[in-house]
Amino acid sequence: MKFSEKWLREWVNPALSTGELAEQLSMAGLEVDGIEPVASAFTGVVVGEVITCGQHPDADKLQVTQVDVGGPELVDIVCGASNCRAGLKVAVATVGAVLPGDFKIKKTKLRGAPSHGMLCSASELELSDDSEGIMELPADAPVGKDLREWLDLEDYSLDVDLTPNRADCLGIRGIAREVGVLNNLDVTVPAVPAVPATIGDSLAITLAAPAACPRYLGRVVRGVDMAASSPLWLTEKLRRSGVRAIDPVVDITNYVLLELGQPMHAFDLATLDQEIVVRMAQQGEKLTLLDGQEVKLDDDILVIADSNKALAMAGIFGGKDSGVTENTKDVFLESAFFSPDLIMGHARRYGLHTDASHRYERGVDPELQQKAMERATALILEICGGEAGPITEAKDMAHLPTETQVVLRADRLARVLGITIAPAQVTEILERLGFTVELTGETAQQWQVGVPAYRFDISIEEDLIEEVARVYGYNNIPSAAPLARLAMYRTPEAKLPLSLFQQRLIAAGYQEVITYSFVEPKHQDLLYPNAPTLVLPHPISVDMSSMRLGLLPGLLTAAGYNQKRQQASVRFFESGLRFVPDQTAENGIRQEAVIGGVLLGSQLTEHWREGNKPVDFYQVKGQVESLLAATGALHEYRFVAANNSALHPGQSANIYRGEQYVGFCGALHPQFEKTFGLKGRAFVFELLLSAIETRAVPVAAGISRYPSIRRDIAVIVDRTTTAGELLAAIRNVGANHVVDLHLFDVYQGDTLPVDKQSLAIALTLQAQERTLEDTDVNESVAKIVALLQTKFNAVLRDS
Structure with missing residues (x-):
């Protein structure tokens, strides 16, 4: 979240410097990543008015102007901008001015005409990338006023790196609330009066997917002038927040987004047919986005549609065919609440990331839509003109988030923080955060806290303790050495640690690897055909979308990767969890700790006497027996020939301890060698740690003195x-x-x-x-x- 410090101080103005404010926010969990001035250094630039503007006698592309800069005389300046004209208010670099890049303005002559200054473009002042013509200032700009002072450019942009749980601070409104709480100050919230409807036009709204969109507001505004220019105060606030100005309607929706944290969208009313339907997309339904990209939608994607077609990906990206253009006369404004769970990950699936999706995935205030609609309507009428219809709202209260009730105990708060905070101060902190608080309890004090719906991150007592601690100030909590009593834990003698098996493998020449628990689904299906798999709903990438059923996919991939880099002989092992779908297990997934390995190449390093003998089944079997021998009961284990689809027929075995399945070992099936990029025969094993981690406890006995x-x-x-x-x-x-x-x-x-x-x-x-x-x-x-x-x-x- 990037924003202007001056804009924030319009809401709440603590007696802190810029650096102190940034430090305070960072210490409260809102880490400030960067502080940048909103304008480069320049001096001597003032507001001027072009009095006359005529063609240069000796140059077709130059104009000779006389400019009023507030002095006793007009200033002659030669200008090459096509938009220069009489009556225009402009930014004038007077003689002696220093522009960004240490560029100094001097008296000069251009094609014989004197030029005592320079009419500046926004790019020359490094206020934007726009270099098309000189910078046009509003008609009420005061002539002779220093431009830096008039534009209030002694300002800084703060870039706050918010954690995903703090979506409530993705707007000036939320940041100001935090600053107010931290400094015990009231926040000056701009008044947002209701805009009365002057026309009766509206569109019907149908919520066909209320679980995904329980609240949707729409409003028709007719007679909008898209040729109007966004006022300088608006474009400056957008610029200082890292947002480029586009057109007045889009600028206004972006402004409301930054100010309140509520995404909005404007449709061209002429492109809409009869009604608005919020529904799930049809499988394979096509939509051309605002950037010109055509996408095929899946049936779990929420769309905004009319009676015939999809108009936009809800909460993510608008459609090109329904977006506002320079020819738009009438608009339909949208302000909605979308469920974070049903929006999350959808933008990434299509390679998109927008300001709207960033906020909706984390959660917006479900009570903010009405205020955002009124704010945007008022600005549109003020800047673009037009007439507004009534606000049409469709909502499903059953699916809207409600206030969460959480109990905070005073003794628990003191125990976790290590200090005692006065109950009145705790109550004040919670109330300033927007919570409803009731102090209860006769002997042991506790707070019954009502958490507003926009604080999606508060659900348990520890969340409230964290809120109190960060507002109270981590730096105000005294450092104290921890006091603990050491106690010896009972460790069963029969329990074998994982490190014992790891050390045995390392001693045998193996190297430990750590691979991802999520694997390529195609590879896993080959090794474990027809086995049910847990598929991730929001994977990092397509080739890492399945939770592993064993260690083989990761081990074989790592072995192939190393062989391609001239490592002919490979000895890898790994220990970790495998994830087996099981309806009888907790959350439907059985997580089992396993240890496995892969061998490729020669049994020994090439030697003049030993030759270059490749590894074989008996070597991997011997290695497994070495691990099993650690239990002191090797005779209890048996190897049974088995048909494993991942292993070579005739060179594979299942391992049992009595009737309990322990694991397997054998040669990888040759058909998979090319799949994983392997050269030569690969041998693998995998053992359940729960089946081999118990050893036979030694029993002392006398040594026989008699011959055997x-x-x-x-x-x-x-x-x-x-x-x-x-x-x-x-x-x-x-x-x-x-x-x-x-x-x-x-x-x-x-x-x-x-x-x-x-x-x-x-x-x-x-x-x-x-x-x-x-x-x-x-x-x-x-x-x-x-x-x-x-x-x-x-x-x-x-x-």
Whole structure:
């Protein structure tokens, strides 16, 4: 929000310098980004009147003038502007004047004619970019008056960077209210009398979408003179607020926007058909905007229409075909309240950003439309003439914002701020902010606060505490060292921290990456086909519009990005949330913490002895087992061959702990390598942290003093039987004295049928209290062999 300091001081004038005012606003949460003078430095420029203006005898494009600058004699000045004429009030740089850029005016001759000064254009004084002719001043401008003094150019433009929650300050009215509160001053609000209707013309208004537009006001003004010039005071206030003057009607609506914070729009009445309908657009409906751009509207876009066609994108941009032009005679003024929730994000979707959309997205005062309409009507009649019809209003009270009731407790206020503010001062602060306040409570004081509808940001007690604190002054709250009592939190021994898994991966050569939680929907649909996805209503961009269902989209995109930059081998991991639609979860989304990784390239750095062996399935499986081993219960996990649409058939596995799903690992399906720009086979894994963050708590036991015995058995089983199944069965059988076992050989060869394989398992047996005898060992081995024969139809291999 950019505005003129002088304009603000018309409403409220604290005894502060410009810098002090800016500091005060910034400390109150309205950060002032910049302070600029409204005019460049120049001296010696006065108001003059052209008395005579004739053709230069020796130059076709020059004119010789005599100008009254308030002195005893007229001043001869040669001018080349086409709009120079007798009787015109102009800005005159007299001899000795210094213009912007340190340009000094001296006596001179142009084509033999004396010229003792210069008639200035607005661009030469750096008051605007308009260089078409000299600057024309109003007829009542006082001749001889210093231009800087007459235009009150000793002024500054303040640029306030408002946070999105302070839409109430997107107008001089709101800024003045804040300054008044901060300085305990009353605000002088300009009177806005009702403009009586002198004609009966009006248009019917229909609210076909009352939830999006619960209030709409319209008014017909006939006989408007578009050739009239906006007065200098109006264009100057617009200029100092960073708004360019266009035509009198648009200038007036812009002025009301800056003054009150209420956007308005003017339609050419001749282009409207029968009535005004506020409705949702039809899918694919076309509209040509004021800037000439043609857009296809979606069916969630609110439009202002007549009985046949859309006229404007409501609260965003007007239509070209219904906008006012230099030929407009009659206008239809619009002043409306649009729901922020149904306007938000629509301008950005079409690559638009307007002053109106900026305000409507944040919320305008739902009670301001009538005042804005009266203000704009009065200015139009004053500047452009014409006759006004009655104001027509359509509203739906059920959808209009209402006053919010919030309770503020005195003890809570003191506890949060760390100081006690007198109740009378708290009441005064809240009332000056425009709230209705009632102090209640017999033992514990509290305030029942009615928050006006235009303060969309106030809904809970903490919001009121923030308001009191910033008006009271953060710098007035004394600094005090925090007082706290340290307490040791109970940390379950079985709980594994995320950092443990991260450190294991880093030690294995991985690098941690952080990717966005919102991903390209096309990529996600490829990796997770037919899976429901949370789609963002207002995404940063189209390729970041879906919440991720897992870590693969981000990891693979990062891997492809790095490979394109000459990083052939990639080891990335990431931990974060995935977002799974689930109607049984809070807000319909199940958020699960996961950790995952991607491997590409060689197993080891290229070496003369080791070669350049690429990564394979067993390397990623071994890495996953390293993470699972941190739980101290690796034997409880099992890898089950599975068909995952994102992974290569035959090189993918789901991981379970008992019957609980833990995650997956495997090779990325080759069809996706080109999609993510990958070179070579990629292997990935993803694990649910909730399934692996609990470890088996160690139990102290004595170390056996007796020797261990190893026995090897080799069994022939079907090729479909996995070694993991055999090892799990042996662990579960509870054979006496078995303290360790592992697979040490797999044979599939010519001496065996094609559907069979030989698995060799090493058994380590040991007793705690004595040395085992052969009978003990043979009994345990026999028990294990019998189990394998019964459960897996295994045959003991004898050679």
